[in-house]
Amino acid sequence: MREPRHSDPDPPRPADAVRFEHAAVQVGGRTIWSDVNISVPSGEFCAVLGPNGVGKSTLVKAALGLVPLSAGSVTVLGQPAGQSGRRIGYLPQRRSFDPGLRVRGIDVVRLGSDGERWGVPLPFADRLLPSRRAARERVAEAIEVVGATAFAGRPIGQVSGGEQQRLLIAQALVRRPSLLVLDEPLDSLDLPSQTAVAALIARICREHGVTVMLVAHDVNPILPYLNRVAYLARGGAVCGTPAEVITSPTLTALYGTPVEVLRASDGRLVVVGEPEAPARHTDRHGDQARPW
Amino acid sequence: MVSADLAGAAGRWLASAPGSAVPTWNLVSDIRQMLMFPFMVHALRAGTIVAVTAGALGWFMVLRRQSFAGHTLAIVSFPGAAGAILLGVSVSIGYFAVTIAAALVIAAAPRSIGGRARSSESAIIGTVQAFALACGALFVSLFGGFLNGVTDLLFGSFLGISSGQVLVLLAAAVVTLALLALIARPLFFATVDPDVAAARGVPVRLLSAVFLVLLGCATAEVSQITGALLVFALLVMPAATAQRLTARPALSFTLTIAIALATAWLGLGVAFFSAYPVGFYITTFGFAGFVLASAWREGGRLVRRRARRRTPSAVVAAP
Structure with a gap:
């Protein structure tokens, strides 16, 4: 495991990219979590961990301003949540594209740059107008960064899950955001793709100075790259460096039941004694079987 | 006046039996x-106007997998027209009023972004559809005497179109297409990637409702040429054909309009020299195009697969 970077003598950062203070969210009268304090310093790679159904996606949506807080506050890139839209790249929880969808990957990436603009894209405008040409180059660049150039021209429903995920990361990157919010980007990928996509996200964080907030329920594929961890369990959260948070005493306190963190011979951390997650996966995974 | 129009159309239909135009x-x-x-x-x-409108709306409908909703809007146009004849108002008014109302009902049906509620949506649509057809049957039997007209309403007729009707079609098409052009890109975004679109502030649900209303207008227009049952010839077939041929959005959209125009013109031209309904010809040309496009795509895939299989085996066979 790498030394957490925020202890390095970096030049002083302007502020935390994301900061939750005593935040709470209620959905339909039920408190999902409360008194959550999380801070993600700019330029760091932060994972939001926790068992399924604990409200990790809700946390992300609260940061995006899609879910209102019932108490406390959340600041994103120095502004209240929901007011820094263009500077955030968002990748929602696993979207499955219909295998019959006849739209190319590059078109999906391009929607990330101008999809919400009214009107029709004018034919040949991206060759004639300088601003359109710049947008086109940014699309090509984002595809290049995620290594998707080879398959960006194929219909998105027909590329593999890992390739789709790369294209979707390119879509989130296309406006050169300061903050990348990724909701379970490794979910339902095979192991080699998980490792590759995790490394890609870490490289984007490092080389492009993008703050990354990544939701996961398995810490192992991303653990080598993490600067910071927010661990969400029923009712509350603990935030800090991986070395501070993923320990037996911290998780025991968080769950209110004995939890042990073991280190396997290959260096993987294993959390033992974690209470079963409540089985309510309402917003997870569409009900169709995935084709890949 | 309109029912007289339809009766007249039926009369002229008989008069244009084989031999009158060779x-x-x-x-x-x-x-x-x-x-x-x-x-x-x-x-x-009228065919030109209708083909362009149907092609444009149909392209989005096929992409959005809303063919069932489109089918229902088309079916609903039958009781709309029959009711208008019964009430003695303009058939055009009947078509537009009823399809737009049905579009609003479908839009109000619950539909989750993730697609979980899609089954309940199709149940609601199916219910609306069955009731609409039953109403149409009732209106026809209440009116009593326009059986030839019923065939026209269901399977289309191009004989009774007045220049006034052409103007109504044109006006409706201009409004529909202008609105579609205004929402085209966010609608495409909301279709391909609803979650990210919603997060970016695209009003996904509103766009869906507006699109259904525009689709209602388009089906109301197409119904007047192809009849309620054969609307899909211009609404689905060109878009489905074009999307089989290419995955480039701009190209497949252009191709959709071109195919719609070609089938409409060919269908009308051939129907002029024949005794059989225009809807049949338009549908047949549309179907032929779809079959050809499918064959083209499958054939191409087969050739590529065979080429891929041959290359490694050749390498293995080499000493």
């Missing part, structure tokens, strides 16, 4: 002969 197989003179009849000019104008 193709010379000289394309120029045949077209000239066809254009001598004002009703044919009206029909071609």
Whole structure:
């Protein structure tokens, strides 16, 4: 495991990219979590961990301003949540594209740059107008960064899950955001793709100075790259460096039941004694079987 | 007045039985002969307007997998027209009022972004559809005497189109297409990637409702040419064909319009020299195009697969 970077003598950062203070969210009268304090310093790679159904996606949506807080506050890139839209790249929880969808990957990436603009894209405008040409180059660049150039021209429903995920990361990157919010980007990928996509996200964080907030329920594929961890369990959260948070005493306190963190011979951390997650996966995974 | 129109159309239909217009197989003179009849000019104008509108809306409908909703809007146009005849108001008003109302009902049906509620949506749509057909049957039996008209309403007729109707079609098409152009890109975004679109502030649900209303207008227009049951010839077939041929959005959209225009013109032209309903010809040409496009795509895939299989085996066979 790498030394957490925020202890390095970096030049002083302007502020935390994301900061939750005593935040709470209620959905339909039920408190999902409360008194959550999380801070993600700019330029760091932060994972939001926790068992399924604990409200990790809700946390992300609260940061995006899609879910209102019932108490406390959340600041994103120095502004209240929901007011820094263009500077955030968002990748929602696993979207499955219909295998019959006849739209190319590059078109999906391009929607990330101008999809919400009214009107029709004018034919040949991206060759004639300088601003359109710049947008086109940014699309090509984002595809290049995620290594998707080879398959960006194929219909998105027909590329593999890992390739789709790369294209979707390119879509989130296309406006050169300061903050990348990724909701379970490794979910339902095979192991080699998980490792590759995790490394890609870490490289984007490092080389492009993008703050990354990544939701996961398995810490192992991303653990080598993490600067910071927010661990969400029923009712509350603990935030800090991986070395501070993923320990037996911290998780025991968080769950209110004995939890042990073991280190396997290959260096993987294993959390033992974690209470079963409540089985309510309402917003997870569409009900169709995935084709890949 | 309108029912008289329909009865007249049926009469002229009989009069235009084989023999009244015989193709010379000289394309120029045949077209000239066809254009001598004002009703044919009206029909071609109406067909052109309708093909462009249907192609444009149909492209989005096929992409959005809302063919069932589109089908219901088309079916609903039948009781709309029958009810208008029964009440003695303009058939156009009947078509537009009822399809737009049905579009609003479908839009109000719960539909989750993730697609979980899609089954309940199709149940609601199916319910609306069955009730609408039953109403149509009731209106026809209440009116009593326009059985030929019923066939026209269901399977289309191009004989009774007046220049006034062409103007109504044109006005509706201009409004529909202008609105579609305004929402085109966010609608595409919301279709392909609803979650990210919603996070970016695209009003996904509102766009869906607006699209259904525009689709209702388009089906109301197409129904007047192809009849309620054969609307899909222009709404689905060109878009499905084009999307089989290419995954480039701009190209497949353009191709959709071109195919819609070609099938409409061909269908009207051939129907002029024949005794059978225009809806049949338009549908047949649309279907032929779809089959050809499918064959083209599958054939291409087969050739590529075979080429791929041959290359490694050749390497293995090499000493």
